[in-house]
Amino acid sequence: MNASLAPTIRHDWTRAEITALFALPFSDLMFQAQSVHRAHFNPNEVQVSTLCSIKTGACPEDCAYCPQSARYDTGLEREKLMAVEKVIEEAKAAKASGATRFCMGAAWRSPKNKDMPYVTTMVQGVKALGLETCMTLGMLDESQAQELADAGLDYYNHNLDTSPEYYGEIITTRTYQDRLETLANVRKAGMKVCCGGIVGMGEEENDRAGLLQQLANMPEHPESVPINMLVKVGGTPLENEADLDPFDFLRTIAVARILMPQSHVRLSAGREQMNEQTQAMAFLAGANSIFYGEKLLTTPNPEANKDMQLFKKLGIKPEAYEVHEDESEQEASIVHQLQEAAMDSMFYNAAK
Numbered sequence: 001m002n003a004s005l006a007p008t009i010r011h012d013w014t015r016a017e018i019t020a021l022f023a024l025p026f027s028d029l030m031f032q033a034q035s036v037h038r039a040h041f042n043p044n045e046v047q048v049s050t051l052c053s054i055k056t057g058a059c060p061e062d063c064a065y066c067p068q069s070a071r072y073d074t075g076l077e078r079e080k081l082m083a084v085e086k087v088i089e090e091a092k093a094a095k096a097s098g099a100t101r102f103c104m105g106a107a108w109r110s111p112k113n114k115d116m117p118y119v120t121t122m123v124q125g126v127k128a129l130g131l132e133t134c135m136t137l138g139m140l141d142e143s144q145a146q147e148l149a150d151a152g153l154d155y156y157n158h159n160l161d162t163s164p165e166y167y168g169e170i171i172t173t174r175t176y177q178d179r180l181e182t183l184a185n186v187r188k189a190g191m192k193v194c195c196g197g198i199v200g201m202g203e204e205e206n207d208r209a210g211l212l213q214q215l216a217n218m219p220e221h222p223e224s225v226p227i228n229m230l231v232k233v234g235g236t237p238l239e240n241e242a243d244l245d246p247f248d249f250l251r252t253i254a255v256a257r258i259l260m261p262q263s264h265v266r267l268s269a270g271r272e273q274m275n276e277q278t279q280a281m282a283f284l285a286g287a288n289s290i291f292y293g294e295k296l297l298t299t300p301n302p303e304a305n306k307d308m309q310l311f312k313k314l315g316i317k318p319e320a321y322e323v324h325e326d327e328s329e330q331e332a333s334i335v336h337q338l339q340e341a342a343m344d345s346m347f348y349n350a351a352k
């Protein structure tokens, strides 16, 4: 790390300062973001997480982007809470594919107390495989957050989604303050925070600045900051929203990197719609975490093989999970999958 490049970690960013970063010439912004990135991270490593939907659909909330809301007819099949054994199987498969973190998501307003023994058993089972664990279950009160922390949950995901000003256009069934309280409960229980938002929901650049301001001015920056590009799903209120210019997306990633130098900035939903060049520029802007696998909760995610091919082209390696992970084993798994992908493209299935 070059100490002269290491910026101070700040929690007092003004909206004007953040807006000024967004307004920089693109090359200047990218250079600044990449310089901050290199001061804190290996620029050629990307953390890889896998996401598993442990309970799909029928959510009572009204988030305008979400196909899982029971209020919108999106054709999504609702599913009951997945059995613990099935979750562990999925986690084993994720580990074999090179993931180091396993994220479990349930479409709930908040977990009921009867759900807690199931979800804590899932956490313990996934941890026992040597994976980092993350959950997103909706709002948590203090005691639920503590139960999850006691079970060994590493991260809790709860997004702010957008700026406080634009929030009411997107969700009416829970307030911004509700979200901040859940995040405070997660911190109080000692878990790491995964918190970000969604862009391309019809918001202005000032709203993207407002979202990043909220995240960067938390008493501690979230360790993981997912920046999602809206995936427009038929039947949701945002299905016909205009596309966000990819440069506006890249600027959001770059500003997030500058404001939160030590956080993992994650390329999340919407990667399916991005070409390889946009994804490569997002890594250059300081993104250093992705979801990997065939599904991102209910929206498509680029197939695992495509991710590995892109990593190879860019000389990116998956980031190892601290000291517990056998890096050589993980790399061997990736190499094995790359070889299989190459074989697949050389042969075709004559039986089809």
Ligand code: SF4
Binding pocket: 059, 060, 061, 062, 063, 066, 067, 068, 069, 106, 107, 108, 109, 138
């Ligand atoms: S984003 Fe979460 S809380 Fe909102 S409708 Fe979807 S599943 Fe429910």
